[in-house]
Amino acid sequence: MGNITRKSFLQQCFGLGTLALLSPMISHAQYINTSEENFYQQIVQANNKEVARLLTVFSTDITEIKRRLGFDLANLAAAYCEAKSDYYQKEELVGAMTKIIRFLKKAQQEDGTLNLGNLASPPDTAFILDPLCVATTLLKHNASPVLTELLSLLKEFILKAGESLRLGGIHTPNHRWVVSAALAQINALYPNKAYVARIDEWLSENIYIDSDGHFLERSMIYSEVTDRCLITMARLLKRPKLLEPVRKNLNLTYFYMEPNGDLVTTDSRRQDQFMTINALPFYHDYRYLAIHDNNAEYAAITKFIEKVKGFDEKIMVDLLPFFLEEPLYLKPLPTIQNPSVHFEKFFKTTNLVRIRRNDTTCTIFGGADFPIVIASGKSTNPNLFTFRKGEAILKYMRFSTDFFSTGYFRSNGITHKDGKYILHQSIEAPYYQPLPKQFKKANGDYKHAPSTDGRFWNKMDFAHRPQSNIKTIDTAISIEEKNGAHELTFTSKGSEGVSVTIELCFKEGGKLSGVKEIENSPNNYFFEGETASYDFGKDSIHFDGGIKKHSKIKGLEGEMYSSHFGSLKMDGMFVYLTGITPFEHKMTIR
Numbered sequence: 087m088g089n090i091t092r093k094s095f096l097q098q099c100f101g102l103g104t105l106a107l108l109s110p111m112i113s114h115a116q117y118i119n120t121s122e123e124n125f126y127q128q129i130v131q132a133n134n135k136e137v138a139r140l141l142t143v144f145s146t147d148i149t150e151i152k153r154r155l156g157f158d159l160a161n162l163a164a165a166y167c168e169a170k171s172d173y174y175q176k177e178e179l180v181g182a183m184t185k186i187i188r189f190l191k192k193a194q195q196e197d198g199t200l201n202l203g204n205l206a207s208p209p210d211t212a213f214i215l216d217p218l219c220v221a222t223t224l225l226k227h228n229a230s231p232v233l234t235e236l237l238s239l240l241k242e243f244i245l246k247a248g249e250s251l252r253l254g255g256i257h258t259p260n261h262r263w264v265v266s267a268a269l270a271q272i273n274a275l276y277p278n279k280a281y282v283a284r285i286d287e288w289l290s291e292n293i294y295i296d297s298d299g300h301f302l303e304r305s306m307i308y309s310e311v312t313d314r315c316l317i318t319m320a321r322l323l324k325r326p327k328l329l330e331p332v333r334k335n336l337n338l339t340y341f342y343m344e345p346n347g348d349l350v351t352t353d354s355r356r357q358d359q360f361m362t363i364n365a366l367p368f369y370h371d372y373r374y375l376a377i378h379d380n381n382a383e384y385a386a387i388t389k390f391i392e393k394v395k396g397f398d399e400k401i402m403v404d405l406l407p408f409f410l411e412e413p414l415y416l417k418p419l420p421t422i423q424n425p426s427v428h429f430e431k432f433f434k435t436t437n438l439v440r441i442r443r444n445d446t447t448c449t450i451f452g453g454a455d456f457p458i459v460i461a462s463g464k465s466t467n468p469n470l471f472t473f474r475k476g477e478a479i480l481k482y483m484r485f486s487t488d489f490f491s492t493g494y495f496r497s498n499g500i501t502h503k504d505g506k507y508i509l510h511q512s513i514e515a516p517y518y519q520p521l522p523k524q525f526k527k528a529n530g531d532y533k534h535a536p537s538t539d540g541r542f543w544n545k546m547d548f549a550h551r552p553q554s555n556i557k558t559i560d561t562a563i564s565i566e567e568k569n570g571a572h573e574l575t576f577t578s579k580g581s582e583g584v585s586v587t588i589e590l591c592f593k594e595g596g597k598l599s600g601v602k603e604i605e606n607s608p609n610n611y612f613f614e615g616e617t618a619s620y621d622f623g624k625d626s627i628h629f630d631g632g633i634k635k636h637s638k639i640k641g642l643e644g645e646m647y648s649s650h651f652g653s654l655k656m657d658g659m660f661v662y663l664t665g666i667t668p669f670e671h672k673m674t675i676r
Contacts, residue, residue: 122418126409127170132398133406134172137165137179144182148189151202153210156217159186160407163221167228167410180232183221187239190214194243198250208254209261211247212268216318217404218244219271220411226275241276248272252284258463259301260308260315262288267315270322285319295331296435299338304436304465305356306342306349306363309335313371321412329375336371340387341431344474345445347394352451352467353436359467360656365391369401370408370415377414382423389422430567432507436465437500439507441567448473448572450565452497452509457540460646468494468654470509470563473572473675476625479593480675481658486642487578487667488585489559490515490541493644494654497563506566512580513560515539516553518546525550541645557581559667571676576669584667585636590629591658596622601632601661610639610660618661631673635665 140158148155162183165173173179195206203210222240225233251265251272266285273281293316294302301312313332320328342350347365351358369391376384391397409415430441437453449472455465469482485495490513497509516538525547532547558580566573578586592598594609600618601611614634620627639662643654665671 122416126416129402129405129409130168130170132402133161133165133168136161136403137171137173141178141182144185148185151190151193151200153202153214155186155190156214156221157404157407159183160217160221160224161404162186163224164406164410167224168406175228175230177232180236184236184239187218187236187243190218191239191243194246195250197254198246198248199254200247204257208250209256209258209264212251212261212264215244215247215251215268215271217407219268219275220407222275223271223411224407244272245276248276248278248281252280258308259294259303260311262291263293263312263315263319267318270319274322282323285323293328293331295334298433298435299334299336300353300433300435301331301335303355303463305354305358306339306351307354307358307367308356309339310367310371313368317371317374321414329378332371333375333379336368336375336384338433339365339368340383340425341429341433341440341442343387344447345427345442345476347391350438350440350449350472352449352469352472353433353438353453353465354467355455355463355465357462359465360654364394364396366394366396366401369397373415373419374412376419377417380420382420383425385419386422386424388419432500432502437497439500443570446473446475446570448567450500450507450509452500452507454496456496456498458496458646460652466496468496470495470497471565471572471574471675473627475627476623478596478620478622478625478627480620480627481591481593481656482589483574483591484589484642485561485563485576486587486589486644487559487561488638489513489581490539490557491641491645491648492539492541492559493646494642495561495563506564509563509565511561512558513539515541515557517555518548519552519554521547521551542649559584571674573672573674575672576665578665578667578669580667582667585638586665586667586669587639587642588663588665588671588673589639589642590661590663591656592620592627592661593622594658596620596659598659598661604637604639604662609658611662612637613661613663620659627675629661629673629675631663631671633663633665633671637664639664 140162162179165171166175166179168174193200197206199206199208199211202214222244225237248269251269256262256265266288269281269285301309313335316328316332320326343365349363349365351361351363369388372384372388372391375381376388427442427444432439439450441448451467451470453465454467458466460466468484470485471483473480486493492513495511497511501508532545534543534545535548536543537548559578560580561578564575576588598611598620600615601613604610604612612634613632615632617628617630618632641648647653
């Protein structure tokens with residue numbers, strides 16, 4: 087792109103007229119008929135409203151260090167620099183910005199970091215540097231002498247923080263790119279070869295992305311962070327190859343997107359595997375590459391995200407600084423081409439299946455990280471099946487056995503055969519014989535170690551003990567789509583007389599029919615009839631094939647949770663089907 091003034095750039099962009107109408111990407115989407123010029127005016131108006139709020143907020147003392155302060159300063163800076171703003175070059179903004187940066191400088195540690203999230207944390211400091219650097223970029227291009235002190239304070243803070251990033255460490259995979267992106271931003275403001283050298287040192291570890299499009303953490307939260315950071319480095323360091331993994335991840339993200347904008351996180355290795363999050367944070371990424379690549383499908387996804395609930399409050403409010411800092415965002419989107427809303431995708435790297443038929447979707451998951459260890463960084467989600475039909479949402483289905491308190495079923499992968507997705511798990515639980523003579527100790531102090539089946543720990547030196555009376559349970563679950571309905575077949579055999587439970591969790595606030603509420607247990611129901619339904623608004627999920635052979639519905643998580651009084655139960659309305667091994671049962675969800 088040639089060097090042109092922002093004014094002439096806007097004239098070129100907005101002189102192209104309005105965009106083509108957006109066809110519905112989903113059945114309930116509305117047509118978009120506003121021009122990019124009107125959209126930019128909405129961004130300015132959102133900034134006006136936010137700045138009015140901030141001026142009230144910063145009329146009193148700042149008492150808490152938080153990332154939001156960076157965005158607050160950036161929004162004030164954007165208002166000061168945008169001629170269309172109600173606050174263009176108003177000195178009261180300079181006072182509020184100065185208050186923020188003085189507070190941050192006072193909170194800054196000797197090494198340049200902030201106690202933000204974690205103690206003296208380089209990556210957390212890098213997160214707040216993103217909007218601060220954007221703000222500084224905008225203010226540096228303004229010639230007003232009233233900004234001299236503010237710019238000096240910003241420079242001091244940013245350069246001191248830059249040293250902490252150049253020398254400091256990180257915790258998680260995405261932190262490498264958060265730190266590197268911040269260094270790229272600092273380098274764009276105050277060039278220093280040492281910043282680029284540190285970026286190259288991190289990049290030399292290489293950016294992992296699997297064949298399906300997952301980064302190492304497989305987290306929608308941190309995938310977006312990584313995407314944004316790689317885009318920042320690509321554009322500021324002029325390294326277009328860094329956009330290649332971003333494209334791959336954004337392609338995957340669309341298939342993980344529900345009709346209302348929620349994102350599937352079942353296969354995440356981070357905290358979002360049990361959270362509900364949506365596509366809003368990906369807005370910048372899709373918009374940037376839609377324009378940069380002239381990608382018509384990304385343009386449609388961009389427009390779709392603008393209609394996701396919360397866009398105005400969570401995204402629009404912070405857009406102005408970034409649109410001013412990177413003029414590419416202001417260029418018209420390409421002609422829209424809607425991605426398919428009718429697909430079946432098997433992501434083999436994480437053993438996750440996504441099936442979408444317009445506004446009806448399902449997710450099948452069988453890819454937990456073995457051995458199961460409850461910790462951040464491990465995929466341990468037992469949600470084997472989810473189903474959505476408009477607003478009616480089956481948040482998850484789980485299967486649990488009372489087999490030696492091993493808890494929830496977690497499949498060891500997925501097999502796709504004859505149109506069926508098959509999940510499978512086999513568990514062995516032995517009894518232990520006396521230690522052989524050569525391993526016995528006079529003081530009886532044996533190694534503290536896990537049992538060979540991983541269920542518990544003790545000072546028993548399990549690895550050297552002979553085993554006997556080995557008990558087994560073998561469970562297979564097959565799922566097949568038939569004319570819009572999903573037929574699930576459960577088979578659990580091996581040890582006999584074991585209680586098994588199928589647990590369905592529906593979104594709270596709906597209405598269940600055909601089930602029986604459990605006495606003294608609100609929002610918990612048994613399903614033992616032939617048909618039942620869940621209604622939410624105008625949408626309904628129907629399920630057939632109830633069964634009740636026992637009433638045990640507590641402790642389904644297993645000993646790894648119950649030993650520490652933990653639970654995986656989420657908010658919702660719960661329906662239980664129960665049986666005894668040998669167990670074979672079929673149910674249908676539609």
